[in-house]
Amino acid sequence: MNLAKAILLRLGGMLFVLWAVATIVFLALKAIPGDEVDAILGPGSNASEEAVALAIETHGLDKPAIIQYLIQLRSIFTLNWGVSYSLDQPVIDVIAEQLPSTLVLSIVSLALAWVLALLTSVISVFGRLPWRVISVIEVVSAALPHFALAIVLIVVFSTWLGVLPPISTSEGKSIILPALTLALPTAGFLGQIMRESLLDAMESPFIISARARGERTLGLYGRHLLRHAVLPAVSLSGWAFGSLMSGAVIVEEVFARQGIGRTLLNAVAVRDMPLVIGILMVIAFVYCVVTIIVDAVEVAIDPRARKKVFA
Missing domain, CATH: 1.10.3720.10 (MetI-like)
Incomplete structure (x- = not known):
């Protein structure tokens, strides 16, 4: 029983740490000045309005911050981490x-x-x-x-x-x-x-x-x-x-x-x-x-x- 309790405590602690890191990073990145669309399309890009609208819709930037946060948590814990904006690789x-x-x-x-x-x-x-x-x-x-x-x-x-x-x-x-x-x-x-x-x-x-x-x-x-x-x-x-x-x-x-x-x-x-x-x-x-x-x-x-x- 002590071993099982220790394992459950370790797993619970690990999940809490991962959740805390995900939350802090999300809030910190949202607080950084600048438009996230520029990061997605590339700084200084002369993208059309259609391309900008598509990027906003694809990445859920048109949704409230709390919805973006919940979507981000789901993606993290399902290992669906998406594609890097800058490297264009998974x-x-x-x-x-x-x-x-x-x-x-x-x-x-x-x-x-x-x-x-x-x-x-x-x-x-x-x-x-x-x-x-x-x-x-x-x-x-x-x-x-x-x-x-x-x-x-x-x-x-x-x-x-x-x-x-x-x-x-x-x-x-x-x-x-x-x-x-x-x-x-x-x-x-x-x-x-x-x-x-x-x-x-x-x-x-x-x-x-x-x-x-x-x-x-x-x-x-x-x-x-x-x-x-x-x-x-x-x-x-x-x-x-x-x-x-x-x-x-x-x-x-x-x-x-x-x-x-x-x-x-x-x-x-x-x-x-x-x-x-x-x-x-x-x-x-x-x-x-x-x-x-x-x-x-x-x-x-x-x-x-x-x-x-x-x-």
């Missing part, structure tokens, strides 16, 4: 083409952030000087905006050292700078969480008992400390993944990288409502799925988390 086809690149970038960035966070959190507990230095690095990296960090990385690794391309190419190494740009701020935040959890665990009775039994440092970290240190960071990994996907909007544009973030930015600029809504719905759905996966991983690491997940 929205689902555009998303299917662009989404894999952004998912790969986000997954690589999250893995890199985890590695950096683990390394810095472990190093920082071996003395006051490492703790202070790494604390400053974590705070600075967590506060850096993506566009500023991207420019710094391009100047250092592309302009000065010439070892990495400043824009995305077919080479595998072209993902390094975009991944670093996304990973460093996330690593700074996760590193702070892991370090505090690690310091708390080091003073716990079970660690003191393990030391009294003669457990070596490597055993303490491998069997006890790291397992407890990563739990808070695991809980925040769902949020981190969502943050990485939203950060991809800027990073993909700076590095001229193909992906759903860059496509979203261009779609917003031309007020391509079907494409904007479709992309944001997919991002919201991916975020919901990732949070469910994170809950499962948290339970696998610490069975005590079952009480929270299946409550």
